[in-house]
Amino acid sequence: MYLEAKRLLKLALSPVLMLLSLFSTGAWAEQVERWQTNMTPGITEVGHQIYDLHMWVFYICVVTGIVVFGVMFYSVFAYRKERHQEPATFHENTRVEIAWTIVPFLILLFMAVPATKTLIEIYDTDDADLDILITGYQWKWKYEYINPEGDNISFFSNLSTDGAEIANTEAKGSNYLLEVDEPVVIPVNKKVRFLVTANDVLHAWWVPALAVKRDAIPGFINESWTKATETGVFRGQCAELCGRNHGFMPIVVNVVEEPEYKAWLAEKQAASAEVKALMAKDFSLDELVERGKSVYTTACAACHGANGEGGIGNAIAGSAIATGPIKDHIDRIVNGVAGTAMPAFGSQLNEVDIAAVITYQRNAFGNNMGDMLQPVDIYNFKKGQ
Structure with missing residues (x-):
């Protein structure tokens, strides 16, 4: 009996001990970041608009929930049987019916107006500075930079995580399964239009920091765009279950200054010319x-x-x-x-x-x-x- 009680006590205290160990090792902040449930604004103006819209709707829902549940709990407490033996007997109340029709309409209107403005912005792919055709394959991505003045450049982007990490014979790196041999490179503060399709099955090109998520469908071309306001390396993944190696086709986008982008583009064009020579x-x-x-x-x-x-x-x-x-x-x-x-x-x-x-x-x-x-x-x- 004593041993059983000791075991149950240990099980009950284990979550507390785990939390204390997280605090003591400084891992708590990492866990919060890893398991956060809210959206992130990213590095684009549209991404910030989406985030602000999300928070606006969230706060409306919170206030609505507080009001509705507040009235409900007040009614349950204030008009319980012990205090009012005789319940009110009314069948219809025109004012209440008008109120619960108009108020939800106004709430939806407050959400619909900013949502419509944001959606219009999201789908406005006109006047792009650069077009990139993205094609999903099992299990890699092909990128083709469309150049109206000359030859296009294209390349495949494959997972580059070491096989030993995948097989658990080596420690996993900080970007495990989020590394590629050929990242996408785009210039900062330039509007980039993505033309997304697939060669075999359904895929989805998703980079949260760029506020882009588009389905890649064989035989169809979906459009999206981004305009990054910060340089850096931003990662994403295929967001459509596309087969056995679905988790092994990551996306890496390098946002660089325009001179660096032009140097990279010139290098790619030279490599393409070299292949032709070969x-x-x-x-x-x-x-x-x-x-x-x-x-x-x-x-x-x-x-x-x-x-x-x-x-x-x-x-x-x-x-x-x-x-x-x-x-x-x-x-x-x-x-x-x-x-x-x-x-x-x-x-x-x-x-x-x-x-x-x-x-x-x-x-x-x-x-x-x-x-x-x-x-x-x-x-x-x-x-x-």
Whole structure:
């Protein structure tokens, strides 16, 4: 009996002891921030308008609740049976009916006017300084900067959190599952329009600090916009359940000063021009394998295993595709397999990377086929389809 009572006392005191430990270690502030339930205003004017609207409606609801419950509790207390043996007998009261019609109407009006103004602002995507086409894939994002005066630049943004952290063999970093290899870069104090769509299933592009959340729907383009007023790194996630790796397609947006943005853009344009130049180059086997290994790690390892052992996808080591006719291998990479998790990489990777990753797969993991592809081979395959 004594031991049972001691155990129950310990269970009862455990929440108190936990709170004391939080205070003593300084972790309380972190817990409050992590588990806060209110919205944040973010770094845009629209975000502040949304936050102010949210708080305005919240305060109206609080006042309404206090008044309604106050009247209810007062009535229960003041007109209880012990004090008034004879209840009032009335069937209708025109004044009360008019009041409970007009008052809610006025309350809704006080909420509707600012809400309408904010919604109009949210959906005003005109006069943008920059357009970015965002396409959701399982499970990554493609960004294409639309340049009306020249070539567009595009790139894929993949999760870059170390696999050891995901497997719990290393300590998780402060930005666990919120890191990418290629962040979006936009200039501060410029209106940026986002054109959001998807290639396969439903996704949703959501960055709270930028006050942007738009569904990515295959075959449709939804618009949104932002105008950041502060520089910094801001993170978001896919907000639509899109499959097994839904939690592994984060969003990172770097808001920078305009000179830094122009320098980044020039670097991306130079890289794009370099890829075009590489299209005419004949690579050695070692060069293709080295590049292909990097591409495989980024685009293939999550499904096929770091050592080609398989997982979500089939094993590469000794597979009929990687050791069979090379044309079938190209077709599998370029066109994917309909109805499976194998996507079509023809629109996701350039010809150089496709040639490299196929060469790597056919010569790694014990396959040792000795085959080698050049970018022009991939170009001719696509052209002949």
